[in-house]
Amino acid sequence: MSMFKPRPVKLRPVTLSSDESEDTIYSMSVTPGKETAEFSTVSIQQLPGQAVMLDSKASENRLNQEAIASYIAALIPIQPEAIQPKELKAREGVLQYQNRLIRYYAVIDEGVLTLWIAGQVYRFEMLQTPCPDKKGRPENRKENRKGNKESTENSKRGSSGSLTLVAPMPGSILSIAVQQGDTVEAGQCLMMMESMKMELTLSAECAATVAKINCKPGQQVALNDVLIQLS
């Protein structure tokens, strides 16, 4: 659970002007549950033994999007599902670090922080959290996520890594060239996948027997889904 989770929003136009942040310096207006929250301004006190000042003026992208979308939805009642707010667990802002201003764009998803600063993308995983309740913990959610795919993990562990064929990309299955019980040689085509107009031939890495086929032609699969189990 992040601070960017959906909150009730009043139907009213939202000004996107950043002028408002002038009034809210040093106040924590990203208060969860406060419907007026639009901007956050964070000041960090001097850390012991050093003179680093860090200022954050971060607009809450998600809240604004949601508010605007609700507002538009109220005005134009046609196709309301088409103007649903887009899920954005995102924030952008400017930080002052010494004599530099740093513009950042950040996305927090599944306990992973992706950060764009000065043309470079950095990824951080959230290793610990002070959250006392396990339900909302990102790392816990991650475990749940793995739990859902337990069979996937097991099958990978149960046989040696190369003996399962996993989807190297999200996409759909075009055709399957083998049947359960078939013996295949190294390099033999097992199936064809398609994603974004790109066709991909998936081949056996070593000689094996097809133990189980977990997909069928036309089916859509996610990245790393186990498609075929070999033995």
Place this chain on the structure above:
Amino acid sequence: MNKTSQQPLFKKILVANRGEIALRIIKTLKEMGIASVALASTPDKTALHAQLADEVIFLEGNTSRETYLKGDQIIAMAKTLGVDAVHPGYGFLSENAAFAASCEANGMVFIGPAPQVIEQMGNKVHAKALMEKAGIPVIPGMLLTLDDAGKQAEEIIPFVATPATLAAIANIGYPVIVKASVGGGGRGMRRVDSEKQLLEAVESARRESRQAFGNNEVFIEKYIEQPRHIEFQVLGDLHHQFIHLFERECSIQRRHQKMIEESPSVMLDVDLRHTMGAMAVKAVETVGYTNAGTVEFIVAPDGSFYFLEMNTRLQVEHPVTEMVTGYDLVRLQVMIAARQPIPFKQKDLRLTGHAIECRVCAENPLRSFMPATGQLTFFRPPAMPFVRVDSGFAEGDTISMHYDSMLAKVIAYGVNRQDALDKMQQALAEFVIVGIENNIAFLQAILQHPLFVAGKLQTHFIEEAMPLLLEHATPAKPADWPVDVLLTAGLLLEQNAQAAMANTGNGRGVFDEANADALYNPWFNLPENRRLQP
């Protein structure tokens, strides 16, 4: 050029495409005072191209086959809206002769060449023969007619090379390349350096082609070492005027798909440009081509060139030509379709400056360019002088697996190549994309590769330069990350954690006024090792 104050050339044009090209076409139609009709599949229901059009035909379904390729349904719906012309863009129905014919049969002008020309050029073997007859150089080659009856055969009849076949191949000269007759994307291609390797290469190319396309017909062609892919933009009108708008060099490819294109090509001097341009014009004259098209050539290091194929549509990379000639190709296409003459002569055209295009795609170059899907949580294309960005996406859009992985085309224009390269570097550095994997870092690595900078391009550039490119495109190790990045990350992660804590309990946020400072101090509860050390 047509002025908007004049009578519009058409009343309403259907743009039978999606994404950036649909958006780009609609913008020109608006300039010309022509109403536009867009197509939108279910995932594209709120896409930019559909937003900008005057009317939208909503197509239920996700895949191309269910939506943008349903020519009959699209034509029927367009007819009820009073559409009088159809622009097919690129891909989808753009090179479908039956669709073009059906448009015409239903009283709508197809903005492109005549259906029979599309068909003629669509068959690569036929097109090559036609060009050879017209005196245009083609790559020497031959079809291996092994088992004509067995094209769909389940079993492959083993290839037996007759002495005549072997002599013919020797006559072409090794190295040769074995290619599958159908399909594309580089599958079924094998390089053969000597007769000894021939048998195995043919067998494996046939096997792969059969598995992929259910057809095991292959042909043999002379293998050109260090080939460049250079194409000419051509135009033909209904008044028998044929013109070329110079070349585009498209040698930077991965998986046989173009990644970076530029005009002019450093390979061509004035004479070679003139010679190749004349051949391109001859090619379109031969088939009586109308509207915009592209004649593709393979160019060897010694300057010898060979006809490869003709694309009977607007190309993805058409903007580089627009930048160096100053002409809007879509506007010219519409004018030609309205039976107007091309508004200039060959001698009036000038190639000015240098333009480069980079295709920004949702893919992971570190994992052999696997396409990526996801959401464009942040999407801020660069905005700077002499840079054009063509994109069909807006921030927040979802990139689905059903369509092309191209997110945007960045086109930089400079007084010369180096100037254009510098501007492109700056543009890519400013391009903010967060939420989906993309090839920006990889494009930047190509742009600074010594061989690329020197203009020493060839179609195998990426595979040969891969080790160095990967080194440049791989993110730095965390230990080398700048302090400001770590600080920002720390701040955001802590804020997130604090918020998660504040959100526990009643499921609704609780703001504790008394502990506000402690709670929101990002360094609250921060372990020693994550604090910034002086």
